[in-house]
Amino acid sequence: DGGITQSPKYLFRKEGQNVTLSCEQNLNHDAMYWYRQDPGQGLRLIYYSQIVNDFQKGDIAEGYSVSREKKESFPLTVTSAQKNPTAFYLCASSIDTRTGGNTEAFFGQGTRLTVV
Amino acid sequence: LAKTTQPISMDSYEGQEVNITCSHNNIATNDYITWYQQFPSQGPRFIIQGYKTKVTNEVASLFIPADRKSSTLSLPRVSLSDTAVYYCLVGENNFNKFYFGSGTKLNVKP
Numbered sequence: 001d002g003g004i005t006q007s008p009k010y011l012f013r014k015e016g017q018n019v020t021l022s023c024e025q026n027l028n029h030d031a032m033y034w035y036r037q038d039p040g041q042g043l044r045l046i047y048y049s050q051i052v053n054d055f056q057k058g059d060i061a062e063g064y065s066v067s068r069e070k071k072e073s074f075p076l077t078v079t080s081a082q083k084n085p086t087a088f089y090l091c092a093s094s095i096d097t098r099t100g101g102n103t104e105a106f107f108g109q110g111t112r113l114t115v116v
Numbered sequence: 117l118a119k120t121t122q123p124i125s126m127d128s129y130e131g132q133e134v135n136i137t138c139s140h141n142n143i144a145t146n147d148y149i150t151w152y153q154q155f156p157s158q159g160p161r162f163i164i165q166g167y168k169t170k171v172t173n174e175v176a177s178l179f180i181p182a183d184r185k186s187s188t189l190s191l192p193r194v195s196l197s198d199t200a201v202y203y204c205l206v207g208e209n210n211f212n213k214f215y216f217g218s219g220t221k222l223n224v225k226p
Contacts, residue, residue, distance in 0.1 A: 033214065042203065043160070043216040090159050092214070104150070105214045107159025 003027065006091050006108035012116050013078070013085070021076045021111045023091035030096040032074035033105065036060060037088040046089075049074055050096060078113065086115045120204045125221040134191045136220050138204030141185050149180060149187045152203045154219070160203060164189070191222075199224045
């Protein structure tokens with residue numbers, strides 16, 4: 001089955017610790033994204049990557065870091081610098097939309113991070 | 117990027133047709149209009165996309181007037197399982213970003 005997989009589904013972190021969220025896709029998509037969603041709110045873009053070894057900051061990148069060493073993988077690290085990390089994190093992928101035409105983003109099932 | 121405005125919430129009953137309107141007064145010539153559906157604790161799912169006039173697929177229709185300053189997502193004969201948040205996105209497909217607002221929370225009652 002083609003798709004996008006996030007793990008773990010639930011994650012607990014102590015204050016001051018870094019934690020890495022996994023995102024893997026087998027859709028052969030060039031572009032990948034990380035979003036944060038707080039209760040009752042929409043999605044906010046953290047980072048996105050258009051191609052391997054390249055990524056760009058979104059609207060709320062402070063306190064987060066990413067890497068894109070492989071086309072299939074786009075892990076997100078929530079660092080201790082992120083002051084309010086408790087949230088629902090969503091990873092997505094799409095074709096490179098710069099090629100034009102109709103496009104859609106495919107989302108994973110999300111990781112719910114709680115700071116304890 | 118064009119700003120979108122949607123109702124915060126809507127109520128409906130099973131079997132009714134639901135129309136959710138999105139305003140996007142600053143839509144640009146190259147912008148597409150896309151709608152997503154999100155269930156609690158899940159990632160959004162693409163519903164439909166259009167540029168002008170009317171688009172229909174197996175789950176919804178999208179109506180876009182000639183001035184393209186608004187769009188209406190139409191869900192025929194909703195069921196309880198259509199209870200979700202619906203997001204309207206407007207933007208060029210070549211920007212490699214997908215911007216989500218707060219969406220419209222649709223509550224379908226029996």
